[in-house]
Amino acid sequence: MAATPGTTPETAPAAGAGEVEGEHVKPFTPEKAKEIIMSLQQPAVFCNMAFDWPARHWTVKHLSEVLHGKQIRFRMGMKRTDRVPQFETTCGYVEATLEEFLTWNCDQPTMYGPFRDYDHSKFWAYADYKYFVSLFDDKADIFQDVIWSDFGFPGRNGRESTLWIGSMGAHTPCHLDSYGCNLVFQVQGRKRWHLFPPEDTPFLYPTRIPYEESSVFSKINVVNPDLKRFPQFCKARRHMVTLNPGQVLFVPRHWWHYVESIDPVTVSINSWIELEEDHQARVEEAITRMLVCALKTAEDPHNTRAWLNPTEVEETSHEVNCRYLNRAVSALFDHYRTSKVVEIQALRTKREDMKKEGSDVHNHMEVGPTGGQDLLLGMGKQEAASPFGPDLVPVILGSEELPSERGGIFEGDGKDFVGEDGEHSGKLHCTKRQRMMSKSEDAIVEQISSNSSMAPSQTFISTDDLLDCLVNPQVTRIVAQLLIQGRSLWF
Structure with a gap:
């Protein structure tokens, strides 16, 4: 049985503190999980929080039966690793069913069908960014299989979620999300996450081309960077983690991330939390x-x-x-x-x-001044205590392989990752x-x-109002400085 960090199995929270399945007790109550999410400034992995979610059984095989015959758009990318990012604008696209995807992904010969032009040894496929409300439009009951309310967001489920299904090598280019923070539940296979803090944005060479609302892309292929063209990237602080099935990754606001599938088939579910x-x-x-x-x-x-x-x-x-x-x-x-x-x-x-209540508080403090002081000191110690342990693992600089659910030993006190x-x-x-x-x-x-x-x-707001701001001397000065800075490496 998993215990809350700092407790033994005998002193773990009772059934009322978390959801229970057999002897398993969730390590964090919804209120505590939300408190952690809203205060953490670093990515972290929640373990043992989704063992009772029906969605934990959502393998591609299962989903192919649920979505039998439904056409889904797959993004097709090359497995080779170039110096430049493989943006969505450079990929091919096919409409196919999950059954057809599984056949192609098993490397079975496909002389016909939607994947016939894509050699499995050279291409990967990614059904990414699939909103539940569109994918399961006639199966609303399935929304209840995802229980984000366990993380302190009542009523939040699959209706506010997105599904990602990929083959080995499928990935998203390095980018940051303009809105919210991100919770990602890994269902099948493993994904490797490369994360960079918001402070490193200048070293990631941000661009809005290709344009997608709420996505700021990096000009760099972070797994094969061109340091001659982008020399500042060497200053970026890469945090790496491999997300295993059953684990939930928390990505704070404006953290850059590059995500790649490292198993033959991967399934993930995510939800962006509004801030x-x-x-x-x-x-x-x-x-x-x-x-x-x-x-x-x-x-x-x-x-x-x-x-x-x-x-x-x-x-x-x-x-x-x-x-x-x-x-x-x-x-x-x-x-x-x-x-x-x-x-x-x-x-x-x-x-x-x-x-x-002022007089009552004053009398209480006078009755036991030493006790009151000890209480304040105790509160300070409690706030400074790290929330990390075997069920909440920080994503740190460099590579950090996480154990599978309900296994492994946590090392380090994580003091550097406490919320500010x-x-x-x-x-x-x-x-x-x-x-x-x-x-x-x-x-x-x-x-x-x-x-x-x-x-x-x-x-x-008129067009002229916007132009008045954009051509303000202060703005144009900053723009000119950025343009000069961006071109200075050529001189």
């Missing part, structure tokens, strides 16, 4: 979309597929992009207005409660903010309430 920062990121993405589409369409109006990722299927006209940008800005303002009102009301309630902000410092910040808000909160609430009725036309 507060996503609201502003959507505005930034809308601006990027408008600029890329406008410039690339003007450059070659008849060849959008040369720069537009095949996964980007929405219309790219200027009119559509203007609406997209305005919706993103309006959603951002709506969120800020709503969250500000809720925050002020919560602070007001907390302040009133503190006034009522502890609960205690958060409370201090809230108290300071409460003092600042107490004098003017009523006026702010009234102002926010009046602004909430603002007509959409008053916040409309």
Whole structure:
């Protein structure tokens, strides 16, 4: 039986603390798992958290029976390793069933059928980025087979998930996701993850071509880098981990990742968890979309597929992009207005409660000052304790092979991977903010309430508004510096 880190099997949480299957107890409650996810700044692997998920049996063989006869698009790539990334725009595509994929992947001769032009010894196939709601549109009950609520997100299941099925060598180019953080459940086979922290972005030579909303690609093939062309890449801090079936990888916001299948068949399920920062990121993405589409369409109006990722299927006209940008800005303002009102009301309630309980707290501290001090010290020690152990393994610099489920020994205390902000410092910040808000909160609430009725036309973002920002001298100066910096290696 797996125990919570720091406990023995005899002192492990009771059945109420986690889901139980036989003698197995999940090492983290949903609340604790969510706390870890929201505070960790490093990738980590959760073990023994999905042993009772029905989706753990979703092998390709099983899925071929569930999706019998359903056509799925596979991306076809070359197994050779070039110096340049193999972007989706350079791959071939076929429509095929999972039965046909299994036949081809077993290296059986295919003189006919969708894979007939792709020699299995030279090509890999990847059914990537398949949203459950589209894939299982007539089988909604299957959404319950994925239980992200175990990680503290009530009601989240397959409906908010994506399926990935690949052959050996199938991979995604190195990129970062603009939105959210990522949870990845490995079902069949193994995948090797190459991860780089957000701070290393300049060393990854980011590009938006090919363009895909929310995906920033690297110009580098990180498994065969061209250091003569991209010399700064040698400074990038590569974190590596091999994800085994049954394990769940947590990828924090804006961590770069290159993912490759290292077994004959792999199946993964992921879900992107929304974060507060996503609201502003959507505005930034809308601006990027408008600029890329406008410039690339003007450059070659008849060849959008040369720069537009095949996964980007929405219309790219200027009119559509203007609406997209305005919706993103309006959603951002709506969120800020709503969250500000809720925050002020919560602070007001907390302040009133503190006034009522102030004398009791003061008397309690006077009765046992030493005990109170010990309590605070104890809290500090608890917050500083590492969450890592046999059931939560950090992804570290270099290669780190993880044991299979319910096996292996964890080494190291993981102190370098503790989240930056502890609960205690958060409370201090809230108290300071409460003092600042107490004098003017009523006026702010009234102002926010009046602004909430603002007509959409008053916040409309025009093309000229965007250009005023883009051609601002401060912006053009930064752009010029980046252009010069990017070309300086040729001199």
